[in-house]
Amino acid sequence: MSVQSWKEKLDGQLPEELSAEVDTFETQIEQKKSGQIDDRVFAETRLRRGVYGQRYDNGQRFDGQITKRLEYPCGELFKGPDTYWDAPGMQRIKIPFGGLTADQLDVMADLAEEYADDILHITTRQGVQLHFVHIEDTPDLMRRLASVGITTREACGNSIRNVTACPISGVCRTETFDVTPYSKALATFMLGHPDCQDFGRKVKIAFSGCAHEACGLTSMHDLGFIAKTQDGKVGFEFYVGGGLGAVPHQAKLFDDFLPAEEILPMSQAVCRVFARLGEKANRARARVKFLLAKLGLEEFQRLVQEERAILPHDDAWTAYLDDLDSYKEEPLKIAAPLNGAAKPEGYDAWASTNVYKQRQEGYVAVTVSLPLGDITSDQTRALADLSRKYVKDTIRTTVEQNIILRWVSESDLTQLYGELVALGLGEPGAGTIVDVTTCPGTDTCKLGISSSRGLAGELRSQLAAQSMSLDESIKNFRIKISGCFNSCGQHHVADLGFYGNSRRVNGYTVPHFQVVLGGQWTENAGSYGLAMGAVPSKNIPAVIECITGNYVANRQGDESFQDYVKRIGKKEVKNMLTDLTSVPAHEEDASYYVDWGESREFTVGDMGKGECAGEVVTLVEFELSGCETESFEAQLQLDEGNYEAAYKGALSAMLHAAKALIKTQWLDVPDAADEIVKEFRERFCDTELFYNQFAGPKFANYLFRVHEEEISEYTQDVAHRVIEEGQLFIEQAYACYGRMNVVNA
Ligand code: HEM
Ligand code: SF4
Structure with a gap:
């Protein structure tokens, strides 16, 4: 009996256009195999479907505890940028506003198990990544995702990337209003839009429910929307031209009140101007931020408004506004307080960091902490079941690489906690110093220089061990790490940020991190930190101890860390770090020449x-x-x-x-x-x-x-x-x- 393929199994169940697209991609893979398609064309084709090359690293992966070997026979595999095109790669999956259902979690768990290394990785922009996926498997993977309403389309490439939004919008106590429907509408409208197909680089969009918190991070996005009401009308402060990367830019205020019905057409107009005038040849200067800097805000505004005025009308601009109620979430359980229930060990510490009281009385949003942003297939399926048991489909990923279950009745908290602990998902510390954010780094990213995940894993375990004795003033610090200057780990907006680099010392290449201090997480990533100097990777825990120790000892009153750094001056901070910048001779301490989580000497090829x-x-x-x-x-x-x-x-x-x-x-x-x-x-x-x-x-x-x-x-x-x-x-x-x-x- 012949086994039915996924294509046959899902026949007729997928949106027609999407199904045809996946079929085309499958054909292109065949063409690539037989050399009938230009390499550059194929690269952009696969990137637009979220299929990235990745560092294979001899099939090793650091999972925060140990370095695992992965069995993926694929010719002669080797580390570095020149891995084979069909060596196992990365699949990025778009999750608009981070919103997920239990069924979607189940499908992704199966995909991670069957096609990847059994791990779903939550990204710093609310997406999901699977690693070590064979390119031949990607069409089926895409079909299975499409069957539960998920697309990988435009997850990479020069396109509109995942649209992000506050993960607690709709349940937040201090938001202006719920931005979910607007972010979803814009994501849907922009997906595959003809005006978004000719960019020189990617465009990132974010929504925030308020100006004072960090959740939306609008300042570091190409297009940012902050909820605002004016004269009883719903709208947004509209920002453009923000971005991280090697040279970070703060977004500029384009319009201090853009009515809701204008956000789709105005975004479309920005995209048209960007596609027409944005840099194409030089990728390094091809983001909206560079076009804005080149033209100046006024000229940019003038061109966009001119474009807006001549856009042919589209009913989709406002259609969703008639149906806002359909976006409303509902609880599964009735609201009830946690009256006198016995609290298991560890509950109080967990509840103090991982439970957020919703504005809806009697309900809470529970953060499931995911060290390094990773969750296994079994855990994911079990989490899907927990969400079915305690809430409806009200699950969100976060830019801090965690998952939130919204609409949990307070009365269920202790029981839910017990079940999370049993699954290995009950770690406390969400949104605190132990909740370290990291990009994929050298584990899987070809551009990685130093091991951001290795460092993050080490810091997390060291800081968690000290968590009871950490001073209150540093407990909520943010630590964010990128494996190189590209800043995928968002190090610019952390109290303590680090990005990977290397130095030649004593004839060896030694892994280092640049220390970036003074970034601001609040006010939607309100300001960026500046680099203080490179320190050997192995000294970064000591850097944290030194800087936080000095802050605790010398802060005046309730002075913030940013104010403290400003007061003592960066020169003083740099002085503090001087002793930590030196590298002992190889004979004296060889550990400096091996990166965190690695078993081999740093980039052997460079030695x-x-x-x-x-x-x-x-x-x-x-x-x-x-x-x-x-x-x-x-x-x-x-x-x-x-x-x-x-x-x-x-x-x-x-x-x-x-x-x-x-x-x-x-x-x-x-x-x-x-x-x-x-x-x-x-x-x-x-x-x-x-x-x-x-x-x-x-x-x-x-x-x-x-x-x-x-x-x-x-x-x-x-x-x-x-x-x-x-x-x-x-x-x-x-x-x-x-x-x-x-x-x-
Ligand atoms: C020149 C190359 C690259 C540049 C300039 C770049 C830049 C960035 C920036 C600035 C962000 C995040 C900040 C934001 O939220 O806007 C980001 C996100 C990210 N980057 Fe990169 N990146 C590059 C290549 C890569 C590669 C090769 C990988 C790994 C294979 C990678 C992995 C990620 C991940 C996982 C995210 C979160 C993405 C999402 O969910 O949308 N990046 N990148
Ligand atoms: S910051 Fe660098 S190492 Fe990390 S994912 Fe981005 S490009 Fe790769």
Whole structure:
């Protein structure tokens, strides 16, 4: 008897258009196999369906406890960016506003079990990722998702990504109104929209129910909507051009009141302008934030409004507004207080961090903490059953990589807690210092430099062990970690942020993290932190102890961490860290040369002793570290409001880093900026020596642009941008030098 395929099984049950799309993708995979489709076309095709390449890392994965080996025979597999196109990859799944049903959880649990490594990973934008998925399995995976109303369409690629929203909207005690229907309507409207198919890069959208909390993180999105009412009308403060990435930008206020009926057409108009005028050739400058910076807010507004005025009318813009009641959630159980029920051990600690009293009397939203954002298939299925038992389909993922069950009756809390504990899902500490956010990092991401998940796992267990003795003032700190400067772990908006990089020390490449302090999580990610310097990965726990210890000992009254950092000054913070920046010799302590969660020495392929270039090593390293100091001083100028000095300091740091590299070839390089830039271009850019493996000439172009640009007004934004760019330029100078040193060795 022949086994029925998923295509046959689900025939007629999927939306026609989606079903046809998956069929096409299946054909394209066949074409790719037989070499009939251009590689670049196939790459964009699969990315638009959420199918990413991933680092295979010899089939290993750190799960927060141990490094597991995964059996996926696929030719000769190896670590690094050059994994085979059909080696197991990552499948990103879009979850608009993080909303899930129990049936959807069940299906994803099955998919993780059958096609991936048995783990569902919740992302920093409320999505779900499965790793180690074979590309041949993706069409069936997509069909099965479509059968429960989920799409992976435009989960990656140059498209509108997952639309996010506060995970407690609708039940929040302080929201202006529930943003769920609006976020859902915009996500649906934009999905596959013809005006959203020709972007130079991705567009991210977020909704927030209020301005003061963090949930929506609207400031760091390309389009951000904050709920607002005016004269009895429902609408939004509308922001544009925010974003993280290597150079973070705060979004700018486009309109202080956009009526609800305008959010779809206005977003469409922004997309049209972005598709028409946004950068296409240079990916590094292809986000909305760069177009906004290039045009200026006023011109951007004018163009968008002009576009809005000529848009052909579409009924979909407002159709959903007639049906807002259909978005209303209902509880499964009647509301009742938790009267005198016996409380199991650990309950109080868990309830103090993981239970949120809803504005609806007698109901709570329960956060299920997921260390590193991971949940197994069995846990997921069991969680689906718990949601059927205690609530209806009122499940949400969060940007802090947890899952929330809404509408739990208070009277069920102790029993629910007991069941979560039995499933290994009862950890306390949601939204506190132990709830560390992390991107996939070197475990599965090809761009990862240091192990963000390894570090997060280590910090979580160290901090959880100390949780009873941690001072109240630091308990709610946010720690966020990215494996590289791209900031997928959102390190810019944490109290304590870290992003991965590396340094050549004693002839070895050593994993490091940049320490980023002073980011603000509240007020929708209201401000970004600045880098304080690179510290060896193995010293990051000590960095946290040092900084938080100093804060607890020296804070004045109830001073916030951000205010404390401002008061003592970044120079002082950097001084505190000086001792932690050094790396012992390999013979003295080899553990510094192995990243967290790894069993092998750091990036074996990069290893090599640069003995033959000893003298030059010393000189260049010395000079580059001087550039870091210069860049740091530019940050101090920025803090003091001296924008011109900050700008010029950052440019000078870049020029000196370029000069340091030129000196490896020509010691007598002159001091004049024009000469440095000319020599650098010829020796390091034209030769591609300074090229980044993934970003090409991106960082070199920072120098060329800043050197040439004429500034009419030195604003905070302009100075901040050049400082960020300068730091990345210096990072790249280190990387370039590291590579040269390996070649020389
Ligand atoms: C040049 C390449 C990349 C850049 C510039 C980049 C940048 C970003 C930024 C800024 C965010 C999150 C902040 C936000 O919420 O807006 C993000 C999200 C994310 N990134 Fe990346 N990223 C890159 C490549 C990758 C790769 C290769 C992976 C892993 C395979 C990855 C994994 C993630 C994940 C899991 C998220 C949350 C995504 C979601 O649910 O939509 N990123 N990325
Ligand atoms: S921050 Fe870097 S390492 Fe982490 S997922 Fe993004 S690109 Fe990969």
